Amino acid sequence: MGHVLHADETTTRIGTTRRWLHVACTDFLTLLHLAPRSRAGADAGKVLPHYRGVLVHDSLSLYAGYNSCTHQLCGAHLIRELTAAEEDFPDQKWHQQIRWALAGLNAQALRVRSGQIDEITPDALLLHLTAFHHGITVGLSQHPRAEGRKQSTARNLLERLRDQAHAVLRFVDDPRQVPFTNNCGERALRPVKTQLKISGCHQSADGATAWLAVRSYLDSARKHGLSAFEAIHRAFTGNLWMPPIAQAT
Structure with missing residues (x-):
């Protein structure tokens, strides 16, 4: 079974400064992080370098440089x-x-x-x-x-x-595993953007980084059937939830 990873990016704000928010996610795990809109920024999440499965993304040029994997354009x-x-x-x-x-x-x-x-x-x-x-x-x-x-x-x-064309049509070669769209990545970013619009921007990069780590943990737990309350309760009572499966690259 081939492994599929979704990557996406959007803007956010730290005080008055615009920053870039990256996501790398699967149907089971989510990782959100702040970094420049560049190859180095995407690398900073430490997921994409040397990834060897199918990478689903938009046509942003920074993703084209990942040669260890195959690609599916959204x-x-x-x-x-x-x-x-x-x-x-x-x-x-x-x-x-x-x-x-x-x-x-x-x-x-x-x-x-x-x-x-x-x-x-x-x-x-x-x-x-x-x-x-x-x-x-x-x-x-x-x-x-x-x-x-x-x-x-x-x-x-x-x-x-x-x-x-090979990256546009990758889903045809393996329709059971490779999706046509990058909806998984976009869904991971949407609640973050919505919450920022409601609550306002972060005032420091450290605060934003900590908040995104919590969001990554909660979204990953949600994908395994845990509510936010249960995931937070376990984190504060010394029984931190961890994914029950090993993720192959």
Whole structure:
């Protein structure tokens, strides 16, 4: 069974300073930490370096440097980018075709995961993969490269879909284990952002770091069926909860 890890990042504030909040999580464990929005910042969590499973993330370039693992780009992000491209270029069809292909493959993968079918059929694969690659080819022809390094948003999206097709479609190879989206990572960040909006920002990095350590502990415990009250009670009574399973890398 392959191991799947989700990585994501968002902004937070320490006093008047904007800081970056990183998460690395699985269905069983969550780790939140403060660090710059960089490869070194992601490394600071001490989870991603040398990780050898499947890493699910958005297309942020810092994740591309992790060569010990394989990658799955978040399909929800790609769908949103394709929808934005449709709004910018309503008379073109390539974005609709690629989006249809990705959504169709995800629907098939979900059927496999739920046990409705044993595998994505060759006919379904051929139909959707042909549409995916054809849509990219058409889009690239309608958005040729401009002189210089800076390219249009549409061109950058199309080149990413073409050059990283293996990472876009990783979920098709292993639909039982590899998800189409990075929802696990986004769910881990959402309560933290919500609480900060309600309670206000932290006043020191030390306070924020301690608070994120507690949040990581509580979210990990929640994934194993413990309530926040029970997890905190165990921590204060000398019976600290620890994950009951070993996590392979």
